[in-house]
Amino acid sequence: MSKKTLKQLNEAVEYLKKKYKHQPEVGIVLGSGLGNFTEEIEIEKEIDYSDIPNFPVSTVEGHKGKLIFGNLSGKKIVCMGGRFHYYEGYSSEEVVFPIRVLGLLGIKTLLLSNAAGGVNPLLNVGDIMLIKDHIGIDMRNPLIGKNIDELGPRFPDMSEPYKKDLIEKAKMVAANLQIEVKEGVYFCVTGPTYETPAEYKMIHIIGGDAVGMSTVQECIVANHMGIPVFAMSVITDLGLREDHTKITHEEVLHFAKAAEPKLAAIFKELVGVL
Secondary structure (H helix, E strand, O other): OOHHHHHHHHHHHHHHHHHOOOOOOEEEEOOOOOHHHHHHOEEEEEEEHHHOOOOOOOOOOOOOOEEEEEEEOOEEEEEEEOOOOHHHOOOHHHHOHHHHHHHHHOOOEEEEEEEEEEOOOOOOOOOEEEEEEEEOOOOOOOOOOOOOOOOOOOOOOOOOOOOHHHHHHHHHHHHHHOOOEEEEEEEEOOOOOOOOHHHHHHHHHOOOOEEEOOOHHHHHHHHHOOOOEEEEEEEEEEOOOOOOOOOOHHHHHHHHHHHHHHHHHHHHHHHHHO
């Protein structure tokens, strides 16, 4: 990261502050097929990514490409209707640029969501998995390069990447809503190919419960900036299939949309107790 990047971040933040005068408390990132969650928000301002200086533009189906400001459960929030992925050809620095912007806008908590493939046999399609940790060794670390001390330390601690108190609050919320949730470790890969059977087996053997192509880089930069993180996966497919059927992006979007009401309910109530 360079001083040029800091300048670009400040340009984006200044533009957004002119468009929306309130400081959001919570940042939310919506994964593939989860864009309808925005219907839960009392929207005050929508801004296309393409209008924000230096902002990337989402290229993947299932990602709306808007920054949404408004109210949810009594709090000011900013929601990314669509995220950016390393496999789209963006650098790691570009992938996390929006998270940096949300941090500089003043968010106090970051909530992440994604669609993921289950590799733990105890997970089923449609399950909600609270992410308790991640493995990101297959993903380029977004902090590689010169550190900008204004944003965070050179060597940030990652002993609690997803805050335990937020996980406990989410479990309480889910219990009150009578929604069953699982907990697990999210393994991040670059994509865009889905994994081979041997890769799925390896991921499970070394400690992964679910696998996806996002979230980890966002979590890293949020921790770098001192922002507490909570994340959930919707299990949209199973990596170790006995019937050997193929996985498609359309299938992932279908099952993400089917499980979305559960995720939306948890996010909505969680924001209220933050």
